[in-house]
Structures are given as structure tokens and as C-alpha cells.
Amino acid sequence: MSAAISDPFLLSSYDVSKRFAPGQSAGASGKSAYNLYVTHHHSRTGQDGHATVAVHGDGVHILDVCLRVAQDGSSVRKTYVAIDTAPDVNSENRAKTIWMWSEPLSAESGGRSQKTSVVAPHILSRIYAPDNLPDRVVLLSPEGELSLADGDLKVLASQTYLHRPSSLRKSFVFEKSRLLPSLAAMLVVLFIAVDETTRIHVMSVSKESITVLLDESLPVGNNSIADISCSAEGYIAIVQRDGTLQSFALESFDKTLSLRRTSTSLRLHRFSFISQEAPTDRSASEISLLSLGASFVLLAGITTTHPPELTLLLWDLQYSVVLAVHSLPIPSSLSHTKE
Structure with a gap:
């Protein structure tokens, strides 16, 4: 399989789905958080794996190339x-x-x-088919409920989230996590909004069961979160709407997990998502965090300079150090006028 990058593709004609917007239940209207997702997963056998493209207003497309x-x-x-x-x-x-x-x-x-x-026994927001658990499928709801099913979708186990009302903010799935190498299972990390708070909910999923390892409140308000990243090693980065960057780490001891803060919070400046007033749909989505493994995280955002630029920051959460900064001009074909 081969791929090429051609002219920029304008998404302005696509409507934006509001179904799974943060703080909204399924079917409810609300502000959108994301416009486009593109991810690629390598196969452990060295083959190409699969690519996933999600466009609001168009749907999710999975290209399975192995x-x-x-x-x-x-x-x-x-x-x-x-x-x-x-x-x-x-x-x-x-x-x-x-x-x-x-x-x-x-x-x-x-x-x-x-x-x-x-x-399924509940409304669906995510479906995972982990490579390290053959013939198993993990089903996730917008409220944080998780079900384990076999390859024919017969439900083997379910885990209902106890705190209600709840809304799933972000989910991460890790196969053979280094946090608990002794467990031959998959690790699921959920960030769930409950009332005005945000909770982290961690579960291990084996071939037959689901085990809750951690459920703890984070010192971050629900409505203040702009984006979250999490690595297989347990390093967590949270960017807030006021530009504050907070970092945490999951630590394991005797098959249990605990959460600690890795460093003091930092404050970002001159990014469009930072607003003292209610952010617009566009500015709220102009920030993205991506874990690069271990304690490294990549932050991408649009600046408030004139003309605006796309700025990339490479961060080491363990030592709270910026390793690299790179700015790119936004292509003229991609209109960026503020509404």
C-alpha cells in the first residue's frame, strides 16, 4: 500500500457532528471539539497495519492493510x-x-x-479489537461503561461506571502496558467528566474479565480542559483553556496503581485556544496533544500572531523541559479568518 499527500482538502463544506461533543450525551446538541482525526497503527509482524480517518460530517473510515x-x-x-x-x-x-x-x-x-x-448492552462511542487479545472486542460507551465481547460479539463481562451523570472525555487503550508488565492484559485509561470534576478511571481487560485498578478525581475542572494525552508508560498531560499545562504519572506497585503529579504546572501564551471568554467552536479545537511514548508529548496549536502560525512544541513531562519548538505557516488555501 502506498500513499501520497496532494493539495490540501478543504473541510468547510462538511457539517460538524455534535453527537459526542464533550459534556453532551448521545443525541444532544453541543459544541464540537474536533474536526478531523488521522491515525496509523503498525502491525507487530512488521506489516503496514491499518490507518483510521475520521471526518466530522462524513464518518469514520478504517483502511486495513494487513x-x-x-x-x-x-x-x-x-x-x-x-x-x-x-x-x-x-x-x-x-x-x-x-x-x-x-x-x-x-x-x-x-x-x-x-x-x-x-x-450491544449500551450505547457505543468506541470499538477496540486489540492484537494481544485475539478474538476479543472491547466496547465503550459515551458514559464510560465498558464491555468485553468475543469475536462474535457475545458479551463476556461488563463494567458500569458508578459515578453519574458521567460523560467520557477521552479514552486510551494500551496493549502490554509497561505499567503492569506482569498482567497479560490490555490497559484502558478513561478520562470521565462527572458534574464539574474530571476523574481518571483505569481498568485492565483480560480474555474473560475486567478489573478496575484506579478511579480518582483530578485537580482539574471539567469545563476547563482543552486536551489530554496519555502514554503507555503512564505519563499524562492535560492542557486547560487558560493555557495551563499540568502533568501526572501513573505508578504501579504490587498490581495496583496510584497517581502523582510530576512537576509544577506551566502556563502557555499566545495560542488561539486560550481565551478569557467563552471559546468559539474553531478556537476551542485549535489545540492538540499527542504522546510520543514515555514522557514525551507533542503539542500543536495555532498562534494569535498575524499571520497565525501552526506551532509545535516537543515536551518532556518528566523533567518539565521543552526540547524543541517549530513553527509552520498555515497554507493560504486554508482560510483561517476568525468568525
Whole structure:
């Protein structure tokens, strides 16, 4: 598989989905937080893995570019899609229906796979199929409820989040996390808004069960968060709307987890997402954090300079040090006039 970057693609004609906006329940209206997601995951076997492209107003597209699983001695690709509305989906099953296709990849198999429809026990916001747990699927709800199912979507275990009302702000899934190397399981880290507070909820997921490892309140208000990053090593960065950057670390001891602050908070300046007033839809989304592994995090934001620029900051959360700064001009074809 090959890819090329061509002319910038304008998204101004796309409507922005408000379904999973922070602080909003499914189906409720609210301000959007993100416009575009593009991620790529490498396969452990050295193959290309898969790419995921999510565009608000257009949907989520997953490009699977490697052979996925082995079933009965043959290679099989399984595809899972969460359905909000469709002609053959009842209104009571909206956002809870999953369509599954199982496609044999052998050369002699030329027929199309048959679609299977399953209703999940709760509304869906994320579906994960971890490589280190073959024939297992993890289902996540907008309220932080998590279910473990087999490859045919039979639910094996569920974990309901006890604090209500709740709204999932961000989720991270790590396979073979270095935090708990003795556990042959997947680590799920959730950041959940409860009333005016933000809580961190950490679970380990094995082939048959779900175990809660940590549930703790963070010293950060729910409405003040701009973005969150988390690494497999447990380093967490939180950027607030006023430009404050806070960092934390998860630590393990005897199969338990605890949370500590790694350094004093820092204050960012001259970024468009920093506002003393209510941020606009555009400025609120002009900040992004990405963990680069260990304690390294990449921050990308739009400056308030004239003309505005895209600025990248490479940060080491462990020592609270900026390792690199790079600014890029915004292409003229991408209009950036403030509304």
C-alpha cells in the first residue's frame, strides 16, 4: 500500500457532528471539539497495519492493510461498525447496533461475507479489537461503561461506571502496558467528566474479565480542559483553556496503581485556544496533544500572531523541559479568518 499527500482538502463544506461533543450525551446538541482525526497503527509482524480517518460530517473510515486474524487455519478479516441509524435498525437500538462482517482472505474465496447484526448492552462511542487479545472486542460507551465481547460479539463481562451523570472525555487503550508488565492484559485509561470534576478511571481487560485498578478525581475542572494525552508508560498531560499545562504519572506497585503529579504546572501564551471568554467552536479545537511514548508529548496549536502560525512544541513531562519548538505557516488555501 502506498500513499501520497496532494493539495490540501478543504473541510468547510462538511457539517460538524455534535453527537459526542464533550459534556453532551448521545443525541444532544453541543459544541464540537474536533474536526478531523488521522491515525496509523503498525502491525507487530512488521506489516503496514491499518490507518483510521475520521471526518466530522462524513464518518469514520478504517483502511486495513494487513492480514488480520487466523481462524480455522485461514486468514480472516473481521469488520465491526457501530450504527446510529439505518432503515433496518429499531429506534430503541439506535447507537447500540453493531454490524459485523467476517471475510475469508484466501485466494479461492471470492464470495462476499454475510452481515451479522448484534445489539450491544449500551450505547457505543468506541470499538477496540486489540492484537494481544485475539478474538476479543472491547466496547465503550459515551458514559464510560465498558464491555468485553468475543469475536462474535457475545458479551463476556461488563463494567458500569458508578459515578453519574458521567460523560467520557477521552479514552486510551494500551496493549502490554509497561505499567503492569506482569498482567497479560490490555490497559484502558478513561478520562470521565462527572458534574464539574474530571476523574481518571483505569481498568485492565483480560480474555474473560475486567478489573478496575484506579478511579480518582483530578485537580482539574471539567469545563476547563482543552486536551489530554496519555502514554503507555503512564505519563499524562492535560492542557486547560487558560493555557495551563499540568502533568501526572501513573505508578504501579504490587498490581495496583496510584497517581502523582510530576512537576509544577506551566502556563502557555499566545495560542488561539486560550481565551478569557467563552471559546468559539474553531478556537476551542485549535489545540492538540499527542504522546510520543514515555514522557514525551507533542503539542500543536495555532498562534494569535498575524499571520497565525501552526506551532509545535516537543515536551518532556518528566523533567518539565521543552526540547524543541517549530513553527509552520498555515497554507493560504486554508482560510483561517476568525468568525
